[in-house]
Amino acid sequence: MAPAIERRRFLAATALALGGCGPWTRRRKDADVIVAGAGLSGLFAAMELVDKGMRVVVLEGSNRIGGRLLTLDGLPGRPEGGGAQVGQSYARIRYAAQKLGIAVIEDAPAAREDRLLAVGEQQVLQSAWAESDLNPFPETWRAAPPDGALFAVAGPDNPFTAPSDWRAAQDRDQSAADYLEAKGFSEKARRLIDVALNANRLETYSMVNVWRTLQLYAVDATLGRPGDIEGGSQRLPEAMAAALGDAVRLNAPVSAVSADAAGVAVRAGGRSLQADFCVLALPFPALGAVALDPAPTGPQRDAIADLPMTQILQLHLEARTPFWETDGLPAAMWTDGPLERIFATRDRADGSVVAFNAWVNGAHASELDKLDDSALESLAQQEFARLRPASGGTVKLLKAVRWTRSSYAGGAYMHFAPGQAAAWAEPMARAIGRIHLAGEQLSYLHTGMEGAMESGQRAALAILDSAA
Numbered sequence: 001m002a003p004a005i006e007r008r009r010f011l012a013a014t015a016l017a018l019g020g021c022g023p024w025t026r027r028r029k030d031a032d033v034i035v036a037g038a039g040l041s042g043l044f045a046a047m048e049l050v051d052k053g054m055r056v057v058v059l060e061g062s063n064r065i066g067g068r069l070l071t072l073d074g075l076p077g078r079p080e081g082g083g084a085q086v087g088q089s090y091a092r093i094r095y096a097a098q099k100l101g102i103a104v105i106e107d108a109p110a111a112r113e114d115r116l117l118a119v120g121e122q123q124v125l126q127s128a129w130a131e132s133d134l135n136p137f138p139e140t141w142r143a144a145p146p147d148g149a150l151f152a153v154a155g156p157d158n159p160f161t162a163p164s165d166w167r168a169a170q171d172r173d174q175s176a177a178d179y180l181e182a183k184g185f186s187e188k189a190r191r192l193i194d195v196a197l198n199a200n201r202l203e204t205y206s207m208v209n210v211w212r213t214l215q216l217y218a219v220d221a222t223l224g225r226p227g228d229i230e231g232g233s234q235r236l237p238e239a240m241a242a243a244l245g246d247a248v249r250l251n252a253p254v255s256a257v258s259a260d261a262a263g264v265a266v267r268a269g270g271r272s273l274q275a276d277f278c279v280l281a282l283p284f285p286a287l288g289a290v291a292l293d294p295a296p297t298g299p300q301r302d303a304i305a306d307l308p309m310t311q312i313l314q315l316h317l318e319a320r321t322p323f324w325e326t327d328g329l330p331a332a333m334w335t336d337g338p339l340e341r342i343f344a345t346r347d348r349a350d351g352s353v354v355a356f357n358a359w360v361n362g363a364h365a366s367e368l369d370k371l372d373d374s375a376l377e378s379l380a381q382q383e384f385a386r387l388r389p390a391s392g393g394t395v396k397l398l399k400a401v402r403w404t405r406s407s408y409a410g411g412a413y414m415h416f417a418p419g420q421a422a423a424w425a426e427p428m429a430r431a432i433g434r435i436h437l438a439g440e441q442l443s444y445l446h447t448g449m450e451g452a453m454e455s456g457q458r459a460a461l462a463i464l465d466s467a468a
């Protein structure tokens with residue numbers, strides 16, 4: 001269909017939803033700005049706009065506030081299903097928390113705990129990994145565990161000295177697979193590193209992501225240890241939403257947005273709302289499902305469709321027997337089997353192990369996402385019986401958290417594949433007329449929670465600029 005006809009049909013459909021009148025002319029606007037998404041980026045954009053006197057409506061598609069912040073309140077140890085660590089350099093997160101009376105508690109120094117590493121049917125303590133026959137890493141890097149090796153190797157090579165350096169780094173934009181191969185890591189060694197990679201595959205993970213993250217870690221480390229939000233990460237977006245009062249509407253999935261010189265019309269849950277501007281504070285997989293008029297073009301369209309999202313699936317499990325006391329081995333594990341990494345969830349007061357979190361990244365997470373909860377529980381039972389016979393496999397699935405294509409987020413967080421950062425970083429963040437974009441994938445400086453806040457603030461400032 002020709003774009004002009006498509007646009008006319010969209011406007012006609014919107015007019016129908018409005019009861020037959022033209023989209024911009026005969027109805028009073030519902031807000032100055034409509035924000036889609038009640039995660040950190042959307043809520044911070046809304047707070048900044050309200051602060052400057054704008055009338056804002058926030059439309060959240062799901063039935064809860066917080067997006068990729070998800071505190072599992074009912075589970076033993078109250079684990080986080082999503083974002084947890086607040087870096088010292090997270091200025092906007094800390095500012096919002098302070099403004100809303102929420103404390104950020106600095107983490108106590110982590111006690112050095114051993115882990116059990118399971119390669120195939122063989123096992124070794126992490127403390128003995130450097131000398132183990134199972135270890136295929138080159139001599140210089142034998143002390144690094146499989147899930148720490150990439151960052152350990154890349155650290156000394158980091159070409160970035162400032163948080164924005166990644167935006168002009170075409171010459172360093174190679175895949176992590178090529179980088180490790182050049183450093184002498186065999187295919188077998190790379191396969192072990194790939195298991196719990198914080199992305200989907202070494203081949204599609206640009207080193208720009210690694211050095212960008214390491215540069216941010218380095219800045220944070222000079223300031224002190226990271227912290228946690230008191231009571232759980234989700235308390236912050238909940239407080240932000242509460243401060244916005246009845247502006248936030250749940251169960252209102254945005255399905256279409258149309259903009260012209262006069263304003264925007266946003267369709268959500270069978271209703272159409274009008275405003276001067278909108279902010280779509282959505283992860284790209286969710287944004288790609290929203291019909292936009294005008295539609296994004298060129299590299300922006302490509303980025304919305306194809307920007308990789310790290311797939312993560314977590315199985316929060318309860319063990320019926322304290323098998324780590326029976327077999328005398330560390331509770332936590334790294335495995336090259338389907339459960340990948342198994343973290344011990346500890347009681348916050350006494351540090352005792354109260355549950356487990358099997359944390360699966362990348363291609364394995366996409367595979368496991370095809371299973372229902374009961375099949376996931378059976379798989380966990382088989383794996384615990386294999387890895388820790390003393391457990392008898394008697395683990396119970398308390399909750400599966402799916403940060404996968406099947407969720408509202410489409411994944412846990414963005415990363416760039418080789419070649420994408422230089423081509424997409426700038427165009428993908430552009431406003432489309434009166435439609436502004438936000439979300440962690442669009443931050444220039446930070447990543448994660450602070451990146452989400454940064455992107456929301458940028459969208460709000462751009463709107464305030466054009467409205468002035």
Ligand SMILES: Cc1cc2nc3c(=O)[nH]c(=O)nc-3n(C[C@H](O)[C@H](O)[C@H](O)COP(=O)(O)OP(=O)(O)OC[C@H]3O[C@@H](n4cnc5c(N)ncnc54)[C@H](O)[C@@H]3O)c2cc1C
Pocket residue numbers: 036037038039040041042059060061062064065066067068069081082083084085086252253254255281282283286287290312403408409411412413438439440441447448449450452
């Ligand atoms: C497992 C995990 C661990 C993490 N760990 C950390 C960490 O330790 N430190 C850190 O800084 N960051 C961490 N992060 C990243 C951090 O949580 C995110 O970067 C941040 O919360 C993203 O906020 P956002 O506003 O960009 O997106 P989201 O939080 O995803 O918000 C988007 C919102 O839009 C809603 N939505 C989607 N589609 C529609 C629609 N059509 N209409 C209306 N609403 C819609 C969603 O339901 C969601 O509420 C982690 C993330 C995960 C998943």
